[in-house]
Amino acid sequence: MKILGIETSCDETAAAVVTDSPKGGPAIVSNVIYSQVKAHAPFGGVVPEIASREHVNRIVGVVEQAVEEGGGFDELDGIAVTSGPGLVGCLLVGVQMAKGLAIARGLPWLGINHLEGHLCASLLADEPPEYPHLALVVSGGHTHLYHVPEFGVYHLIGRTLDDAAGEAFDKVAKVLGLGYPGGIHVDRLAQTGDGKAFALPRGLPDKKVFDFSFSGLKTKSIEMIRNSEQPMQGQRLADFCASLQEAIADVLTKKAILAAKKLGVGGIVLAGGVAANSRLRSLLEERTRNHGLWSFSPPRPLCTDNGAMIAAAGWSRFQLGQKTAWDTKVRSRWPLDDLS
Numbered sequence: 001m002k003i004l005g006i007e008t009s010c011d012e013t014a015a016a017v018v019t020d021s022p023k024g025g026p027a028i029v030s031n032v033i034y035s036q037v038k039a040h041a042p043f044g045g046v047v048p049e050i051a052s053r054e055h056v057n058r059i060v061g062v063v064e065q066a067v068e069e070g071g072g073f074d075e076l077d078g079i080a081v082t083s084g085p086g087l088v089g090c091l092l093v094g095v096q097m098a099k100g101l102a103i104a105r106g107l108p109w110l111g112i113n114h115l116e117g118h119l120c121a122s123l124l125a126d127e128p129p130e131y132p133h134l135a136l137v138v139s140g141g142h143t144h145l146y147h148v149p150e151f152g153v154y155h156l157i158g159r160t161l162d163d164a165a166g167e168a169f170d171k172v173a174k175v176l177g178l179g180y181p182g183g184i185h186v187d188r189l190a191q192t193g194d195g196k197a198f199a200l201p202r203g204l205p206d207k208k209v210f211d212f213s214f215s216g217l218k219t220k221s222i223e224m225i226r227n228s229e230q231p232m233q234g235q236r237l238a239d240f241c242a243s244l245q246e247a248i249a250d251v252l253t254k255k256a257i258l259a260a261k262k263l264g265v266g267g268i269v270l271a272g273g274v275a276a277n278s279r280l281r282s283l284l285e286e287r288t289r290n291h292g293l294w295s296f297s298p299p300r301p302l303c304t305d306n307g308a309m310i311a312a313a314g315w316s317r318f319q320l321g322q323k324t325a326w327d328t329k330v331r332s333r334w335p336l337d338d339l340s
């Protein structure tokens with residue numbers, strides 16, 4: 001079965017084709033991403049109107065390339081597209097493209113939840129993670145813990161009460177003058193920094209609470225940068241980035257492990273753009289091992305938004321015989337534990 005996946009929920013215009021892997025899961029045949037980062041960089045964040053227009057301009061070329069490299073339209077068996085959560089004007093571009101193609105080619109289509117897409121990046125691995133497990137989804141808009149007993153079933157265990165982890169990275173990076181999106185710049189600079197150099201707060205440290213809070217860390221970080229007597233540059237900047245990254249990775253991994261132990265699952269699956277963070281990946285690996293748990297982090301290019309993860313989610317749902325009705329709406333909010 002060959003499935004086309006389309007992703008336009010935010011600022012990446014992406015499409016990919018997956019097919020059956022010899023091991024029985026989905027495998028990538030093509031994966032094309034057009035990043036709009038340059039268009040939004042002057043504004044320090046995603047401008048929804050610009051994002052929609054960029055998707056309209058790019059979607060045909062991106063889909064054509066993915067399908068061509070994926071073996072052509074004739075080989076496709078279905079089309080999967082992100083239908084929420086995300087920016088409505090952006091989602092509409094991908095969904096209309098998917099529906100138009102589905103009508104023209106007589107193919108079934110599936111609206112995919114973007115967060116389920118992030119989690120399905122793990123299905124593209126040679127050795128996909130086992131069920132049941134705990135999933136930690138960390139992106140620019142989400143920081144959520146789910147108990148996942150089987151594919152497609154997600155029970156919310158904890159979530160951020162204010163900022164998402166990616167938002168904390170991006171907002172502090174902006175004040176540091178590092179450009180947008182800032183997470184990757186913080187990660188790069190942190191490589192030569194000392195994560196213990198700055199004492200930054202950990203939100204909601206109570207071990208019984210699985211919710212997160214990053215607004216205190218964000219506010220304290222910005223205050224320290226603004227009140228700093230020496231300029232934040234050179235080694236000081238590297239130390240600050242390492243400390244920020246450490247604070248975020250520390251809280252995320254601690255709570256995920258506590259939740260996994262409480263639920264009695266064997267391991268933790270990391271997903272979402274922030275899953276590309278080097279310290280979060282290594283700390284999760286180290287701490288899960290110390291607690292007798294396994295951890296799974298998708299390859300870094302599959303952590304940030306892409307079409308392959310949506311195609312993988314679609315592949316799995318088409319295998320179950322599912323398809324979406326023509327009149328299904330796009331959804332700006334769509335909790336993963338409400339997939340009906």
Ligand code: KG4
Pocket residue numbers: 010138139140141142165166167169170181182183184187272273274275276277278303304305
């Ligand atoms: O999943 P994603 O591509 O888009 C959303 O669905 O939000 O996640 C984007 C987020 C941004 O906040 C970005 O700064 C963050 O992922 N990010 C990182 C890294 N790479 C991307 N954060 C920390 N370290 C990274 N290496």
Ligand code: ZN
Pocket residue numbers: 114118139272273304305
């Ligand atoms: Zn995303």
